[in-house]
Every structure is written in structure tokens, then in C-alpha cells.
Amino acid sequence: MINKEPVTNIRRYTKIALLGAATVFLSLSVLDPQFPVLAGPYSAPVTAPPVVEVQTVAPPPTINIINPAIPLPNNTPFVNPTDVSNPNIITGGSLNALLNQANGGNLALAGIQQVPDSDFPDFNTLKGDPAGIFISGGQFQKENDFVYNFTKGEILVSVRKPSDTCIIHMPYGSIAITSNGDVLVKFTDGVLRVFNLDATGSTLKIQLDKGPFAGPADPTVIVAAGFELVACDHKLTRVEMRPRDGIKRRHFKVLDNGHMAISEYSLASVLDASDVIADLKQNATGVKERRILGDMSKMAAVLNYKNGTQGFSMQD
């Protein structure tokens, strides 16, 4: 039974509004409208592309392009970069850790270049005069005139003319030093460090293919003078990246899932801090030793001049 009461304007408008609402719901239940697809933010716009009139339909003519391709830089040192988990490794004070890392990392990457595995010399084919190969310090065994096994400690390897190449087998791989070059290699507590003291160009090659680096993706790299390659069987920590060994370092870049890293070091600080090089200095009569020291000193001066000394720091 419908109640009756005086119908005021407000009541009338209210009823109309509510009946309008009821109509809306009725429409929602019975209608099946066809709405045009809207240009929403998640779909491509719907437009009709214009017609293009073409004047000629000849076979494709030769296109005279002036240098259309974008040449890639030849010296792209591409060894899979990764984010560094510890920002203290990154130098600089920028808030943008990634960018900062990119800046420091890029400079570190300047000291490393990946090369094909085939570039690494085959130790079975080495020959020549071994007289120019000099190794001191650490624990190593001689396999033959050109190949040595290094297991632990610190060794200095120097290859001079008339010798051509020397290969050192290490726990994580091998290094090949061609003349003329001096390299300092350390292996302690599972951490391998290779310091290129004065080997220029592609004189020093490192192939990591054992332990954590075994597999098809094992890298073969060239390390530039003034740079240190660090490799480890576990992810490198800050302490391992910056050990308290008296050597000043800067520009770090962690590579290969945290097991490898490249950094720039101060050759002058190595000359002072390294025990093996200190032994060399104390050898008063060795001609080879004096020549090696002389070459390293000259390289230290060249690197200081070329790259500057800003940013090197040492853990106390």
C-alpha cells in the first residue's frame, strides 16, 4: 500500500532523482553498448595513418649514404659490469651511487680488455731463449723453461729479451707475459692478485679458467700497466678489494658476479710496499734486478704523469 502525503517540491525532485538512479541501474542490466576504444594510457592510440602518394615505383635505387652506421669504439672493455654491493669501494662523493660507480668503474674498465681465448698462447708451443725470464719470491715450481706453477705467496715475474713468453699457472688460471714486461702476482687466502707493473699493450694476458671461473664463459683479458686484477673463489669483500698491504688504490670495478675486480693502483706505493721488490732493491750486484727496478721506476713516473695521483688511497 502506497503511503500518501503532501507532495512537496523537494519530495518530487527527490523521487525524480531516485527514479533516474533506478533507470541507470536498469540500463546497466539490459544494455550492451558499443563504446569506441579510447586512447588510454595503456594502449596504443587509434589513429588512421595518412596516405602517402608515391611518385615512382622503380626498383630500389642505390642509396648514397655518408657514414650512416654508428661506429662502435674499438677499445670497448666489455667484461660484464655489475653493481657493486659496497658503496665505500666507490670513490667520489656523488649521491648517485650507480652513476658514481659508472664513472669510477669506467675508469677502472679502461685498464682491462677482454680478448678471445685463442689469443692466449699455447704453453706447448713456447720456445726460444729462456735467459730473459726472471722469477723471484713465493712458492713456485718450474715445469719447463717457459712454464711455471705458482701456488702461494708473492712472486715477481719479469720477461725480457731475448725471451719471448713466459706462462705462469695459478690456482684460478694462467698468465702469459711476453717481453718486455714485469708482473707481480700474489695468492693468499684464496685471493689472487695480478699487478701489471710495466707491461704495455697486450704484453700481459690473464686467462681465468679454473675454480670459480671454469666453464664456457671463462674470461681472457689484457690488463694495462698500473692496474690490478683481483680474482677470488668467493664474492669479493671490501677488505679484499682494499687490503692493508701498503698499496694505494683507486677506481674499482667489480666484475663477473663479484668474483673478479679491476682497480688502478699506485706503482710507486708498490715499489715501497712489496716484499719481493724490497728484496730486489737489496740485491746490490744483480744486473737483472737493477734493470727491472729501473724499468718499474720509469713506468711509475710515466703513470703518475699520465694519469695523475689524485684519488689514490691506502687502508691503514
Next chain:
Amino acid sequence: MFYIVCITLALLVGFVYYPSLDAYFTADDFWHIPHLYQALSLGHPELLWQNFCGPWVGKTTFYLFYRPITELSLAADYFLYGKNAAGYHLTSILFHYANCVLVYLIGLKILSLNDKESIDTRRSQLVSFLVAAIFAVHPCQAEAVSWVLARADLVGAFFCLISVYAALFYAENKSKVLYAVMLVSMLFAFGSKELCAALPFILLIVFYCRNRDIKDTLKIMQAPFALLITFLIIRACALGTPLGGYVGTHGFKLNESFLERIFIPYVWWKLAHPINEHFILDYVFYDTCLRYAYIVVALLIVLNVCFSQSIQRRFALTLVSFFVVMLLMLVNFQVWTVCNSMAGSRIFYLLLFPLLLCIANIVVPSSIDIKNQKTNKILSWSAFFAGLLLAGTFSILCNLGVQAWRSAAIKTQSMQKQIVQKIDSMPLSKKLAIINLPPIIDGTVSIFVPDFLFGLMSPPLLDKDYWHRIICLDSDLKTVNMQNIKDLACDPNVEIVFWDQNINSLDQTLGPRLRQAELDQHKYTEPLKIDQPEYFKKLDWRISKNKDFYQNKKSGADIATYRLCPPQEAQIGRDLILTLSKKIEWQNKKLSKAENLLYVSFDDSDKRTNIDHPPLMFELPVDANSIKVVVPLSQEKSWLAVLPKKDLRVDLPVCFKMEEACIVNCDSLKAKLALAGKIEQGPNGYFTPDNSVKKLTFNYSCAHMKDACGALVEISKPNCFFTVYTGTLRDIKSSRHALKSIKLNEPQGIFSIPVSEFPQPAYYQIRLAPVSKEGRIISAFGDPVSMSLFTPNKN
């Protein structure tokens, strides 16, 4: 009763949203997770503070939002869960549950305040419960709860609801503590989502309705409005603009289509029929249930009108609620859009509460209005069952909608894994160029901007940084830059792959096919065989639910359909040239533009292409009797798909006849523009010069185009891409969206643009078209060069 409601809501929310615990990160999440990783794992917590002083995570290319509180919420999740997405989704579910409880409490409070003479407690509880239940399970909430970055909606709503609840109590007892809670919650709401700027106006309505004293209301509202103004000033300073919102092409398209979206009620229709049509393919049953429920609701409204003695009392609250709905809609104008997959439905999150209150209030009868107890009882029970039917249907639809997010997560992670495996199998010096990454997966937003790939392919979601070994070529959703792809195909250090969205797998044959296409570029030039056409009815594909436009088999006399079969070897980097002539009997007749449309569609009967690609449409000149048209197939992603197409379908207006059809190397039909110098193409597909580069040098050539005497160069506005405006790379007219134009007097050569010509750090496109002696554009613009120009620390 309160505890029963809480338990019921918990069960509802748990049942509906539990699949979201298996969802992953998607879309914008991939900007935020690395940002949190930098801030909290790499030891730069000041990055969180930057959200208070600048745009949200420093992003300026896609949107300008100011949401520091939301970012703190995500930071807390990162601190607790790290990269485990389930934790973030759990937090979202908890926020949603809290919001549902608040909705119930606020509804109860409002309804008790509304009944001044006497309180119909049962009715208040019923209405509040129905509102809270439907709020909890409406399918529009699926996106807000399942998408991590929609946390802004959840957190904003949470603080808004707390503020309103505190205000309702403050209106009664004037407690300073409650006033402080109201203000603090309001402040947090402002910092959570821009929508919450409507809160002071909502509180104004609440206080006025309570007090009916404008002076007292304005006195109470002094502090909230002062807070709002202060916040807006801080926000404007932080963003560098008073408005913000979506910017660049995206923002432009939203702003341009604003009137269309407002007046076409599609968005409201999706609110009432909230079905993810990408994921739920057979939804007839659910739709039918909803329609029955709406019939019952309509009947109940009518019966309420008929039997109520003082319906206008209830209507006052309905009107106020509706006004609040409009207020919330006003703030959301720019993004007022929902797709048929329910993408974008999170705009309804908070708005649903007043809307449901508005409807429930006029559907559920009141014993105060309807004196006849028997009638009141019948109508109450009917309303309850209608509410249950709606809630039940919505909860199933919502659950299915959430399952879509779970399904998308599996596919996203599979995509990530496949890309990682592919990169790991490549030499370290090689990069992977990917194209056709899905912008939408199962109706949920995915990689629709290349920059989103950053978070997916770098720490913390992966142990290694794969982002820098990727070049993503999806700067546009629909088109490909064939010139860029061809250049990359010839680079031995790049491998190009195509993501096949139908089988969710990387197709690695694209690179060899591209290289072979380059070798064969002078082959297959003979005209294609043309059979007699068939005649069909024209479909308006825009409103057709049949996505297989190619399968149009409705016989009629609107269109003449030709099927062309280009050789499989000649389907990459080729355009189609059609020679058309008007039939004699039509030559004096003028057709309208709408009738003079040429359609070209691909055979996707085996569904090997993107799920949703419309046919290519061209407007033929209305007075042309003979014409050659270029169909730029080479720029279409769907033409680049895994298997070569079987054939093309060409629908002509019945007045035209196809005389000849040829497949032509696209390079001969457009100008070539290339960036000179050693500028690398970044992972997002944009060329990114160093800060040391002071000018950008380009090589160009259009000498092969007939009558070309010079060239026109256009630079896009910041973060705006030409393709988005017209849907094609081959524009034949200069764009009004160009920032600057440069006229070149030679058909080929080198030109430079100083970097200072670009007004701000942003993405830009540069494109070139040949011009005749008179300055008229010949043919069309060529493929653009996309650049990103940023200064350090400003990305």
C-alpha cells in the same frame, strides 16, 4: 557485531586476494625497487629524503608525482622483505583490509549521525557491512592491491579514511587529540597520493553537514586548508611546476582525450561491469549475474521511493556522497580512463566508498521511513540478498582479476629468465637487442616503457647487472624503427631477438632474417599476383568485439577484399605499394572520408602476433581517381612477428580497383637519418651522448627520392614522441608538436644541432623528411633518431 564484520572482511579479503602473494613486480615497480636498493642496500638513505625534495624517485620523463610517504611505505617493505615480492603484496593486502574496516566504521558513524530522531542500528550495520564488503571485493580493487606501486592508492586512502574518522568524532566532542590526528593523517595522505588533495573539501562537507554552521565550519577548516596550501607550495617547489601529473607524450594524450573520456561513459560502464576481458575470456555467466543484481537494485530503489514516507532524508546523505564522488573524480581527471582489461581501475579505489554508500543508502530501506514493518523486512532482506549476489559475483571476478596478476608474474619471470639465459650464453662483448616486449600481460600493465626493463634486469632482482647488455627497441608500442634495427643487425656485437608474446618465448631468428633481408633487398620486385576480390560488409573494428578483424566474413557490398601473398623471404624491411584506380561509374562521385578508408590487416588466425593489434587504416583522398599508396608494413611490429605472414588482407572501398601491388624495400621510400660519431645506444634504445658532447652531428640522405631538393628536420618536445600523436613513423605533414624545425638546402649531407638547443634534460626525437623546391614534404618522414639528453644525477 564489529568482530563478526572484521572476521568476515578478513575472510573475504583473504579469499579474494591470496593469489596476489604470488604476483611479482611490474611496470613502474622496476624503477622503485632499484631505487630502494641504492638507498638501503648500497648505503644511500639520503635518496629517500630526495623524495621529499623532488619528484617521486627522481623520475621526470614519464610523470611528475610527489609521494614521499608512499615511498617510505615501500622502503619499509624493502627493509623487511628485500626483493621478495610476496612481502610487498602482503603489506598491500593488510592495508586494504585496514581500509575495509575503516570503511565499515566510517559508514556506521555516518549513518548513525544521519539518523537524528532515532537510530536504525540494524540498518546502519547492514548498510555499512554491505558497503565494506563490496568495497573489499570489487574487481576495481584488484589492481590497487595486486600492483605494488598502487600502494599510493592504498596508503592515501588509509590516511584519508583515518582523517575522516577522526573528523567525525571531533565533530562530536571537540577533542584536540582527535583534531591533531585528523591533521596529521591529512598530511600523510597528501604525501601519499595527489587524489588526497580533495580531503579538506570532503572534511568541509562533513563538518558542515554535522554543524550546519558555516562560521564554525570555516573556523575548524582553517588549519586543514592552510595545510593544503602549504603542501601544494612545497609540492610545486619540489616538482618545479604547480600541476605535475603525467608528462610528455603520455600526458599530452591524456590531456587531449580528456573531453572524450569524460563524455563517453565507458569508464563508468567498466565500474559496473568490471571484467578483465583479456584474462577472463568466458564471462557471460558473471555478466548475467551482475545484470540480475542490477535489476534487483533498480527495483529496490523504485520500491523504496514508493513505500518511503520521507525518502528525502536519506536522499540528503546520498546527495552528499555523490558530491564527494564528483570531487574525487575531479582530482583524477587526467587519468580518468579504464581499459577493457581493467588496467587503470585503481582510480576508483577511494572513490568506491562514497559511491557505494550513496547507492546502499537508497537501496536498503529504513524502518524510520517505511513504517510498515513487513514491507521493510521484505525490502531489507531483498537488499541484503542483492548485496550478497553482487558481493559474491564481484569477489569471483576480483579473484580472477588477481589471478591475472599472478599469471602475469609467471610470464614476467619467465621472460626475465629467458633473457638472462640468452645473455649468459653470449660472449661478453655482445649485447642483446630485444623487441616486442609485452606492454600488457593478461590485462595487467607490464613493460610499456623500455626504461621499466632496468629494474627487471639488474640488481636486486638479479645478482648481476644485465641491463647494460640489453638494447630495448620498444620505444613505441606499435611501430618499429626499421632503420635502427637494420643497423643493429649488421653490428657483429649485437644480437637481435624478438619476444613472441603468444608463446612467451624469445625468437632468435630475427637477426639472421634481417641480415638475409638486407642481402636480398634487390630481389622479389615483381608485382604480386592479384586475384579477383571478394565482397564483404565493412566492420567498424573500433567497437567490434571480434579481435580477429582479419576474419571478417560478413558478406556485403561495402568493401572489396583482396588477398596478397608476398614471398616469405620478402617480408622484412619491405613496404607495400598499391596502385589503385577508381572505377568509371564512381569517378564523378565524391565519397566521405569515413567511407574512403583502406584497411590492411595481417593474417593472425594462428595468433602469432600481439594480442591486440588493429588493422592499418588509411584515408584515401576523396577526389583521387588514380593513386599509388605506400602501406608501411616495415614499421609494424606485428609484421615483424615470428613466422612470416601467410598473406595480407587489403580492404578497399568498393569504388576502387587494385591495379598493381608491389613489395618494395622500405629504404627507397624514405629519407635516411643517422647519428654520427661515437654515441652509444643505451639499454633503453635511446642514444645517449656524454656530457662532453656539445653538439649532435647527423648524416642524412634523401637524394634517392624524386624531386627532393632539401630536407626538413624536426625536433620533438621534451619526452614527446611523434609516433604517439599519429600512430605512424611516416608522417606526411610537419607536426605541431615539434619543438623546432630546421630546413636544409641539400638533399644529402651532414648537419649539427648544438646541445644547447634542447631546453631541458629529457628524451627527444629527431626526424627528417625530404622537401621539394617549393618546400613541400615529399613522401613522408623517415625513421627518427631517439635520444636521451640528461645531465648527471638528473635521470
